Amino acid sequence: MSEERSLNFIEEIIENDLxxxxxxxxxxxxxxxxxxxxxxxxxxxxxLNFGLTKKYGGYTNLRFDDTNPVTEKTEYVDxxxxxxxxxxxxxxxxxxxxxYFDTLYNYAVKLIEGGLAYVDHSTAxxxxxxxxxxxxxxxxxxxxxxxxxxxxxxxxxxxxxxFADGDCTLRAKIDMTSTNMLxxxxxxxxxxxxxxxxxxxxxxxxxxxxxAHGQSDSIETITHSICTLEYVAHRELYDWLIEKLxxxxxxxxxxxxxxxxxxxxxxxxxxxxxxxxxxxxxxxPRMPTISGLRRRGYTPESIREFCxxxxxxxxxxxxxxxxxxxxxxxxxxKTATRVMAVLDPIKLVITNYPEDREETLIGENxxxxxxxxxxxxxxxxxxxxxxxxxxxxxxxxxxxxxxxGAVVRLKHAYIVRCESFKKDNQGNIxxxxxxxxxxxxxxxxxxxxxxxxxxxxxxxxxxxxxEVRAYDRLFTVESPDSEEGDFKDYLNANSVEVIDTAxxxxxLANADKDGRYQFIRKGYYNLDKDSSPNKLVFNRTVGLKxxxxxxxx
RNA sequence: UGCCCGAUAGUAUAAAGGUAGUACAACGGUUUUUGGUACCGUUUGUCUAGGUUCGAAUCCUGGUCGGGCAACCA
Numbered sequence: 001m002s003e004e005r006s007l008n009f010i011e012e013i014i015e016n017d018l019x020x021x022x023x024x025x026x027x028x029x030x031x032x033x034x035x036x037x038x039x040x041x042x043x044x045x046x047x048l049n050f051g052l053t054k055k056y057g058g059y060t061n062l063r064f065d066d067t068n069p070v071t072e073k074t075e076y077v078d079x080x081x082x083x084x085x086x087x088x089x090x091x092x093x094x095x096x097x098x099x100y101f102d103t104l105y106n107y108a109v110k111l112i113e114g115g116l117a118y119v120d121h122s123t124a125x126x127x128x129x130x131x132x133x134x135x136x137x138x139x140x141x142x143x144x145x146x147x148x149x150x151x152x153x154x155x156x157x158x159x160x161x162x163f164a165d166g167d168c169t170l171r172a173k174i175d176m177t178s179t180n181m182l183x184x185x186x187x188x189x190x191x192x193x194x195x196x197x198x199x200x201x202x203x204x205x206x207x208x209x210x211x212a213h214g215q216s217d218s219i220e221t222i223t224h225s226i227c228t229l230e231y232v233a234h235r236e237l238y239d240w241l242i243e244k245l246x247x248x249x250x251x252x253x254x255x256x257x258x259x260x261x262x263x264x265x266x267x268x269x270x271x272x273x274x275x276x277x278x279x280x281x282x283x284x285p286r287m288p289t290i291s292g293l294r295r296r297g298y299t300p301e302s303i304r305e306f307c308x309x310x311x312x313x314x315x316x317x318x319x320x321x322x323x324x325x326x327x328x329x330x331x332x333x334k335t336a337t338r339v340m341a342v343l344d345p346i347k348l349v350i351t352n353y354p355e356d357r358e359e360t361l362i363g364e365n366x367x368x369x370x371x372x373x374x375x376x377x378x379x380x381x382x383x384x385x386x387x388x389x390x391x392x393x394x395x396x397x398x399x400x401x402x403x404x405g406a407v408v409r410l411k412h413a414y415i416v417r418c419e420s421f422k423k424d425n426q427g428n429i430x431x432x433x434x435x436x437x438x439x440x441x442x443x444x445x446x447x448x449x450x451x452x453x454x455x456x457x458x459x460x461x462x463x464x465x466x467e468v469r470a471y472d473r474l475f476t477v478e479s480p481d482s483e484e485g486d487f488k489d490y491l492n493a494n495s496v497e498v499i500d501t502a503x504x505x506x507x508l509a510n511a512d513k514d515g516r517y518q519f520i521r522k523g524y525y526n527l528d529k530d531s532s533p534n535k536l537v538f539n540r541t542v543g544l545k546x547x548x549x550x551x552x553x
Numbered sequence: 554u555g556c557c558c559g560a561u562a563g564u565a566u567a568a569a570g571g572u573a574g575u576a577c578a579a580c581g582g583u584u585u586u587u588g589g590u591a592c593c594g595u596u597u598g599u600c601u602a603g604g605u606u607c608g609a610a611u612c613c614u615g616g617u618c619g620g621g622c623a624a625c626c627a
Contacts, residue, residue: 006575008566008567133623134554134622168625229621232557232622309566315558319577322577323577338587398588455587
């Protein structure tokens with residue numbers, strides 16, 4: 001493999017830092033807040049952070065950024081770990097920002113002692129007002145000039161629970177006239193009498209993101225702290241705090257987050273879809289969450305490949321959903337077991353094949369695999385289920401499938417000729433009547449007949465049934481976020497289609513929970529978690545490309 | 554009206570002053586017992602106006618457009 005992929009801007013920085021000896025070991029971190037499920041956008045960050053240390057050596061920590069007890073839950077901690085592992089990555093240390101609450105408290109005291117922080121008894125409204133606006137400077141709080149001793153005493157009382165939520169905050173003393181709003185005396189500690197998922201009721205004050213993230217990076221001697229673009233403005237504060245505290249100088253670098261067409265990525269909106277029952281849960285197969293994609297049948301390999309292909313840069317982007325689908329097709333084409341399933345059945349009857357005769361045919365499991373993926377037995381008889389769409393009473397031009405008088409290959413079986421067909425009162429085709437060519441058996445064809453088309457089928461006598469669910473994009477517009485009005489106005493009403501009774505070949509009765517199947521000529525499918533031995537339920541991961549359907553649109 | 558970030562085919566992403574390349578998409582073809590896969594080919598691009606230079610996607614200046622910044626969220 002001569003991989004000559006060019007470096008992205010972060011890799012360039014890292015190679016430079018490694019080459020100049022600035023760092024001996026690369027240390028990154030993935031820092032999710034445990035307040036929701038991870039999605040494909042997080043996968044981009046996971047692949048970046050873990051991928052970097054895999055490539056250059058060093059290691060990556062998993063750090064749960066749990067500084068806001070009211071939104072965070074252990075359920076999310078567990079799901080996030082599962083998702084990262086499933087994607088194929090292993091962290092060096094499992095850490096929590098809450099592990100550092102004592103250290104962080106001492107850092108705050110140090111800031112106060114240096115005259116760089118003060119306790120502010122202003123209300124939230126007063127603080128907001130004093131902040132100014134992006135175009136007007138802020139004004140100093142009247143509590144800004146409190147003495148170090150008074151601030152120390154007050155902060156101690158905050159910690160001891162002597163104040164109610166919102167009574168006061170600890171603010172860094174920087175510059176109320178800065179053009180960077182974040183430097184206008186940012187709040188670094190607030191009071192929340194809330195139960196924390198790990199520290200319980202030990203604390204009633206919690207550090208803000210800006211006073212926790214960079215400090216945690218520093219404690220862990222993270223060399224390259226990689227985050228998304230919305231934190232660019234925070235970098236000045238990140239650096240300021242590290243400098244004033246005199247601690248290990250981690251550096252922050254920002255890249256553009258992933259936007260994927262026809263879906264939404266914000267945790268708030270995804271949570272809304274879950275809470276309002278628009279989807280069945282975080283792992284609904286239509287969700288862009290890792291757990292949703294997993295249930296849908298996506299593979300870790302395909303998601304990693306996707307993240308590799310989209311690249312890392314600083315400009316805003318909107319990735320076509322088609323690329324994700326390409327990546328999963330690419331992987332599943334190489335790995336999925338081929339089987340036959342008929343989703344919209346009509347009956348095909350072979351008049352010259354004895355009614356009481358049955359045959360066992362042999363089919364390769366995967367033409368792309370080295371050993372053809374092994375072989376399986378497929379029962380055959382005189383009555384078969386075929387797809388309704390594989391027959392046309394009046395064939396279109398370039399039609400290679402069944403039509404009166406047309407010949408077609410039954411996959412792994414014989415060539416048949418359509419002699420006639422039957423209709424019901426409404427004019428629906430109910431049965432296709434054929435004769436078969438006995439010498440045309442697959443693998444030992446001596447008939448000399450050439451056919452243009454091959455169709456899939458399932459023996460009526462031997463067919464098993466299954467429910468099959470097909471999914472489509474969740475939204476009808478490319479970028480629901482940037483449309484007028486509420487994003488839910490653009491939900492795709494037909495994002496799921498359920499087929500109650502599809503006919504499947506008997507081999508599938510023993511389908512593997514983790515198996516990936518290609519229903520020949522239809523798409524890639526896997527078993528849903530709702531599936532049981534009594535009632536199989538398949539999800540369509542993604543359809544096969546369909547040149548015929550596209551050409552005839 | 555301030556500050557910060559960005560701008561290369563339809564979508565992404567390369568080219569560190571020297572032939573604008575790659576992938577996906579689109580289109581055409583070859584192969585095929587999946588109208589799948591594979592393979593071959595084609596179309597499409599440097600936001601704009603100046604400047605520096607023998608030479609600019611790249612450096613400089615002005616403009617335009619897009620995004621971000623006024624949570625006791627992260």
